Amino acid sequence: MLASRMNNLHPYVPGEQPKDRVYIKLNANENPYPPSPLVIKAVRNAAKKHPEKLALYPDPDSNSLKEAISDMLNKTGGVLCRANLEGGKKNGSKARVSPSEADKIPFVVSPEMIYVGNGSDEVLSFVFYAFFDSDRKLVLPEHTYSFYPVYGGFYDIPLEKIPLNSDWTLNKEKMIEAANNENSGIIFANPNAPTSLGLTRDEVREMLKKAPKDKVFVVDEAYVDFGGESSIPLLAEFQNLVIVRTTSKSLCGAGQRLGYLVANKELVNAVTTVKNSLNHFPIDFLAQQAGIAACKDVGYYVHAAQSVAFERDEFIDFLREKGWSVLDSQTNFIFCKKDGVDGKAAYKKIKEEGILIRRFDTPGIEEYLRITVGTHEQMQALRDVMEEI
Numbered sequence: 001m002l003a004s005r006m007n008n009l010h011p012y013v014p015g016e017q018p019k020d021r022v023y024i025k026l027n028a029n030e031n032p033y034p035p036s037p038l039v040i041k042a043v044r045n046a047a048k049k050h051p052e053k054l055a056l057y058p059d060p061d062s063n064s065l066k067e068a069i070s071d072m073l074n075k076t077g078g079v080l081c082r083a084n085l086e087g088g089k090k091n092g093s094k095a096r097v098s099p100s101e102a103d104k105i106p107f108v109v110s111p112e113m114i115y116v117g118n119g120s121d122e123v124l125s126f127v128f129y130a131f132f133d134s135d136r137k138l139v140l141p142e143h144t145y146s147f148y149p150v151y152g153g154f155y156d157i158p159l160e161k162i163p164l165n166s167d168w169t170l171n172k173e174k175m176i177e178a179a180n181n182e183n184s185g186i187i188f189a190n191p192n193a194p195t196s197l198g199l200t201r202d203e204v205r206e207m208l209k210k211a212p213k214d215k216v217f218v219v220d221e222a223y224v225d226f227g228g229e230s231s232i233p234l235l236a237e238f239q240n241l242v243i244v245r246t247t248s249k250s251l252c253g254a255g256q257r258l259g260y261l262v263a264n265k266e267l268v269n270a271v272t273t274v275k276n277s278l279n280h281f282p283i284d285f286l287a288q289q290a291g292i293a294a295c296k297d298v299g300y301y302v303h304a305a306q307s308v309a310f311e312r313d314e315f316i317d318f319l320r321e322k323g324w325s326v327l328d329s330q331t332n333f334i335f336c337k338k339d340g341v342d343g344k345a346a347y348k349k350i351k352e353e354g355i356l357i358r359r360f361d362t363p364g365i366e367e368y369l370r371i372t373v374g375t376h377e378q379m380q381a382l383r384d385v386m387e388e389i
């Protein structure tokens with residue numbers, strides 16, 4: 001009964017969402033803070049004052065949302081954690097925001113450079129469809145976001161996985177060499193998952209200089225707001241660069257499903273063509289209102305990202321004191337292991353104590369734990385458990 005293409009599907013397995021008991025949830029890299037109060041207000045007002053809008057199709061191109069996203073990027077430089085805050089409330093709400101010196105974008109990001117989709121997973125899917133062919137291998141790191149190989153199977157795109165260096169950094173030289181051999185595209189997350197390590201903008205620039213110019217080079221910046229370096233400024237130099245981003249992590253919006261990409265207009269148009277050939281209206285009316293309100297109150301999220309980064313660094317210090325090996329993290333998660341401790345057993349023990357974290361059965365990283373950074377209280381609870389391990 002099934003089409004033969006079903007054999008190519010190897011679906012992604014997300015972090016578990018158990019219903020049997022209430023866990024402290026540090027397993028899916030969600031933000032521990034709620035959205036800005038202004039987002040709640042915007043959604044409530046939208047439903048209350050304009051109920052008729054729910055009966056109508058939403059703006060298919062989410063134009064107001066694209067404007068709000070481009071404004072936010074120009075205001076922050078694309079890295080929330082390092083942006084400057086002035087005035088506003090204690091939680092950063094209504095503060096004035098400006099980019100740090102290091103993150104200033106040397107041009108204005110315009111709404112035409114933005115594409116928005118139903119979560120960055122959908123955006124990534126359309127990127128695979130629009131830019132990668134089945135007659136050449138797509139180059140990616142061996143350990144990276146595990147959805148990329150899933151799309152490879154879905155669209156029948158062969159993959160060339162390049163092992164990481166022994167210090168868990170990307171093997172940039174090998175990736176570029178492979179891309180040139182095949183004249184093919186490249187994709188990786190920066191900072192990378194699950195390693196939490198990032199490349200500097202200069203390192204990405206060096207890769208772009210040497211990569212095939214007529215093939216798309218994708219940088220997934222899902223975690224960049226927690227302390228990485230954004231490649232957005234490089235869009236002025238490279239026409240083949242596509243940057244995928246999401247509201248799920250740093251904009252406290254995993255439940256609303258909003259992802260986007262930033263690229264030159266021609267590439268944005270290609271992805272829009274894919275969207276219009278599949279689902280004309282990916283972002284519902286309420287999600288558009290929520291996204292717009294979030295971007296307008298970006299100070300709140302700058303504060304949240306800074307709080308997460310602070311908790312992360314404190315927790316890394318704690319783990320290292322307790323003898324764990326921990327990679328430096330530029331993300332909202334921590335990748336760690338301890339000699340003599342079985343990863344699976346540690347994961348189980350932590351779960352029994354009511355805290356969910358993530359680990360992978362993937363060869364090479366079985367002993368590692370991936371811990372999402374939560375609130376101070378959540379991390380204190382985890383400290384109490386990990387003290388014993």
Ligand SMILES: *Cc1c(COP(=O)(O)O)cnc(C)c1O
Nearest residue numbers: 119120121145189222246248259
């Ligand atoms: C979480 C994550 C995504 C998916 O984000 P959504 O917008 O929630 O679909 C994409 N890429 C990476 C690397 C991620 O960690």
